[in-house]
Amino acid sequence: MSPASFTVEVVVENKPLARDPEGETIHHNLIMKGGYAQVTNVRAGKLLRMNVEARSPEDAKQLVRKLCDDLRIYNPASHICQVRVLS
Amino acid sequence: MVKVAIVQFPGSNCDLDALEILQKTIKVPTDLVWHKDLKQDHYDAYVLPGGFSYGDYLRAGAIAATSPSLETVREATDNGKPVLGICNGFQILVEAGILPGAVLRNAGLRFVCKWTRLRIESIKTPFTRIAKMGQTLRIPIAHNEGRYFLDNDQLAELEKNEQVVLRYVDENSTPTADSNPNGSLDNIAAICNIDGNVMGLMPHPERASLPILSPENHPEGRIIFDSMIKTLEGEG
Numbered sequence: 001m002s003p004a005s006f007t008v009e010v011v012v013e014n015k016p017l018a019r020d021p022e023g024e025t026i027h028h029n030l031i032m033k034g035g036y037a038q039v040t041n042v043r044a045g046k047l048l049r050m051n052v053e054a055r056s057p058e059d060a061k062q063l064v065r066k067l068c069d070d071l072r073i074y075n076p077a078s079h080i081c082q083v084r085v086l087s
Numbered sequence: 088m089v090k091v092a093i094v095q096f097p098g099s100n101c102d103l104d105a106l107e108i109l110q111k112t113i114k115v116p117t118d119l120v121w122h123k124d125l126k127q128d129h130y131d132a133y134v135l136p137g138g139f140s141y142g143d144y145l146r147a148g149a150i151a152a153t154s155p156s157l158e159t160v161r162e163a164t165d166n167g168k169p170v171l172g173i174c175n176g177f178q179i180l181v182e183a184g185i186l187p188g189a190v191l192r193n194a195g196l197r198f199v200c201k202w203t204r205l206r207i208e209s210i211k212t213p214f215t216r217i218a219k220m221g222q223t224l225r226i227p228i229a230h231n232e233g234r235y236f237l238d239n240d241q242l243a244e245l246e247k248n249e250q251v252v253l254r255y256v257d258e259n260s261t262p263t264a265d266s267n268p269n270g271s272l273d274n275i276a277a278i279c280n281i282d283g284n285v286m287g288l289m290p291h292p293e294r295a296s297l298p299i300l301s302p303e304n305h306p307e308g309r310i311i312f313d314s315m316i317k318t319l320e321g322e323g
Binding site for chain 2: 014015017018019021022025071072073075077078079
């Protein structure tokens with residue numbers, strides 16, 4: 001199987017215990033104030049979108065997960081990091 | 088003769104202030120060392136100065152933490168030498184895993200530049216050895232990411248090991264919510280490693296080390312540098 005290109009997204013956000021003042025501000029001062037009371041919580045984070053050459057979506061995901069851990073793309077003391085393959 | 092290195096990263100901007108205090112005021116031989124040139128542990132102490140290394144991209148301090156110079160700093164740490172991280176220097180030490188925890192964006196989502204009052208919580212470090220427990224110091228802060236964070240169980244460890252060195256307090260020397268400028272956990276302004284030879288702090292002692300720059304001409308930040316040098320010279 002020859003390598004194909006996959007789009008992989010990395011989402012970094014604060015751990016639930018670490019307050020997220022940006023998410024709180026967006027929630028209270030924009031969404032709630034704008035009348036969208038159905039929205040009960042907002043967490044802000046950082047998104048990295050990478051194009052990755054790999055043999056399968058699983059390989060692409062595994063590679064990105066490894067680089068996130070190895071290069072400290074997130075700080076494990078304060079962040080959770082999700083990796084997902086888009087295509 | 089004691090010799091200190093101030094490690095410069097692209098984006099450091101408090102390096103010359105630290106040099107002014109160490110070299111011209113305290114008169115201790117001090118070199119400014121470009122991070123790529125710091126290949127061996129030849130110095131007696133290291134200062135990682137404030138600034139915005141690598142534009143604070145990804146996270147403040149995260150990219151500088153991967154500089155090979157941090158391996159030399161880690162070696163110095165293991166050799167028991169004093170390592171002082173000020174502001175961005177603190178962020179770099181945390182990102183390099185030399186100090187525990189994380190330094191997050193200020194709770195108020197604004198850059199905060201103001202004088203703070205700090206209470207000495209530990210005198211086991213070379214940076215506070217000549218201070219008195221409970222003594223307060225007025226030292227300014229200037230940062231956007233200064234909210235110290237740690238998991239609850241790790242915080243208990245930090246407290247148990249006497250690794251909290253400075254706390255933000257009010258004029259009654261009490262750590263209150265109002266005296267906490269950035270939402271730091273338990274008003275923590277400075278921590279050290281278990282051995283106490285590495286300290287990171289968000290306030291800028293180099294900006295409170297000359298009478299003309301300090302409230303009522305009391306340069307209370309100098310105690311951090313004086314303490315470090317006296318410890319190195321064996322008087323601490």
